[in-house]
């Protein structure tokens with residue numbers, strides 16, 4: 133049976149073409165045509181009328197026979213997203229993992245669809261939070277053997293903290309291992325005056341980012357199709373491949389792993405209110421109600437609504453309506469009862485024309501959600517709306533972002549020449565601009581230094597880490613060492629195996645201290661307690677604790693003058709770094725002349741060591757300073773710390789190296805428990821609440837236990853019991869965990 | 884007939900007035916919404932011979948608007964108003 137109608141004959145459309153079937157897809161690069169001087173990086177794009185897309189190499193069928201003696205120089209595609217190779221600690225090692233607080237994402241864009249000849253790198257350091265972004269122009273791309281690819285690029289754009297990845301030139305190498313495919317990926321960053329850095333990478337995806345679209349239709353929108361068969365309308369470029377395009381396929385070719393959410397919901401027309409047409413805020417409400425992934429946060433997800441008509445009327449075909457609230461660009465709408473259904477009088481195939489315009493409009497609105505401006509507005513700038521890099525207006529561009537009816541020759545000129553793609557400039561933005569410019573719901577928030585709330589996407593939600601002072605207020609007095617407590621809680625529904633000393637040993641945690649909004653300094657613990665890793669199960673809701681004196685680090689005192697300080701910690705859980713809240717503390721100015729006099733001797737490395745180690749007899753000057761603090765500043769928190777440290781060595785048979793007859797010998801110091809007990813009792817028990825405040829629970833109660841043990845060992849059982857009973861009553865008044873109290877009671881009983 | 888005046892590109896918190904036969908009939912602020920390339924649509928009921936004008940008082944600009952066509956597109960470019968009448972309903976996406 134033959135069928136004729138007025139429409140020109142069009143071959144039955146195939147389904148969506150696979151990547152390899154599409155003429156614009158570059159699957160291979162050959163040694164022969166390996167480009168040693170990519171002068172026109174980005175190639176020619178559809179920026180104006182009549183610009184042809186250069187034909188690309190035909191794709192050979194693999195396997196390619198290897199002719200003996202002739203080296204095979206063919207390299208398959210490498211475009212896509214890479215990340216820094218995960219480095220795991222050696223199995224059976226000491227159990228201290230390599231704390232990797234920096235993530236690196238590399239986007240290589242040299243082949244597959246519409247290659248832009250760019251390599252962009254995103255560096256995110258978690259703690260203290262800092263980011264860097266760079267884009268490099270490819271200068272050479274060589275295939276030197278079977279799947280051996282070398283791509284060189286020069287950095288042309290930088291944003292953020294350059295110190296995270298200094299340099300000027302990049303070399304990206306992909307090579308085979310034992311198999312035929314690529315298995316090694318390496319990025320080398322070089323520059324004058326900067327050490328060469330080599331990063332081993334893992335291939336993540338052929339796409340630059342993942343994105344999910346949820347398409348919801350209002351029940352009176354006419355259930356429009358979201359596909360378009362490219363040959364259904366006769367007015368098209370002669371070279372346009374015959375295929376069915378979808379919302380996903382267009383965005384996949386733009387570089388995104390686009391998927392459609394299965395959670396589509398029909399939306400009642402009543403959502404548009406009494407007038408039956410949609411306002412922006414009605415759509416925003418509908419988005420919050422019906423979009424399964426709605427959240428007021430940046431995410432690679434977008435809501436696409438097909439509705440009947442906007443309040444503006446028939447003249448509005450679609451809108452990225454979401455410039456409401458704190459997170460923009462999350463929602464777009466297309467209106468089926470609008471001018472976009474008005475095929476020109478006498479059009480060869482009005483139905484296909486309408487479907488093409490609907491499809492074009494949907495991609496256009498979604499493009500706005502990726503932060504793309506209209507083609508004629510690219511250079512537009514003003515307060516708060518600058519282009520990301522200097523751009524030229526492209527009023528004749530054959531892009532999804534141009535109005536077809538506004539180009540010279542109108543819509544028919546536009547579609548005769550439109551390849552259903554974005555321009556190179558648009559693709560460069562979407563693929564390589566700092567991701568927050570592009571990601572839906574994101575804003576131009578930026579902080580180059582300092583502290584920020586952790587970004588939720590970094591975390592699995594299994595743990596919560598808290599930094600707290602373990603006292604009522606966050607104010608410390610001058611000279612008072614700042615001790616903070618770390619608390620890690622299992623917030624998952626499953627028991628978690630973890631090292632119970634994780635927070636205490638200093639090797640698994642990172643901590644940063646920032647004075648006001650000034651420089652962030654890393655805290656390095658003066659003690660790293662080495663211990664056999666001992667995993668135990670932490671039930672859901674249970675916590676482990678650790679305490680650290682953060683005033684002093686191996687690099688010196690971090691908190692040594694009055695003012696505000698920010699403290700933030702991270703703990704390495706091997707597969708994720710869990711970050712804490714930011715604790716803000718205030719150090720009050722000195723109120724005493726004596727304090728200022730002692731300060732220069734006090735804020736020394738030796739004093740910090742003596743404080744952390746509970747006394748250090750070999751550091752004579754430091755111990756003298758602490759004695760002075762204990763005696764001359766009585767009642768101050770600093771004096772309590774000083775007294776405890778001064779007494780510490782006297783509590784035990786302290787061993788030290790002494791010169792004797794010209795050689796060194798280990799000499800046991802004299803234990804003077806009586807004097808030590810006097811000093812420590814005064815420091816710890818005269819005002820127990822004040823002492824517990826300044827030492828923190830863990831240190832305070834441990835110190836009392838040590839004191840009780842020393843007294844007990846020297847036969848002062850009654851005094852030991854007194855210490856423990858005071859400890860227990862302080863614990864009770866400060867609502868310490870019952871199991872800790874029970875342990876202390878058991879100990880007191882056994883004295 | 885009803886003339887639709889489409890204020891399109893170039894407006895940023897711009898005070899504007901619509902005048903009919905010299906009288907200000909409406910005063911409003913214009914802000915171009917970039918995602919549409921449009922700031923506002925105003926309708927004027929004008930018989931032939933009616934004098935319609937658009938004014939930007941802060942710039943001392945006053946420009947006549949022809950009432951010969953059902954639609955008039957108005958944009959602000961380099962400090963000047965461009966006014967283009969058309970029979971084609973301007974569409975926005």
Ligand SMILES: [Zn+2]
Pocket residue numbers: 496497500506918919976
């Ligand atoms: Zn638009």
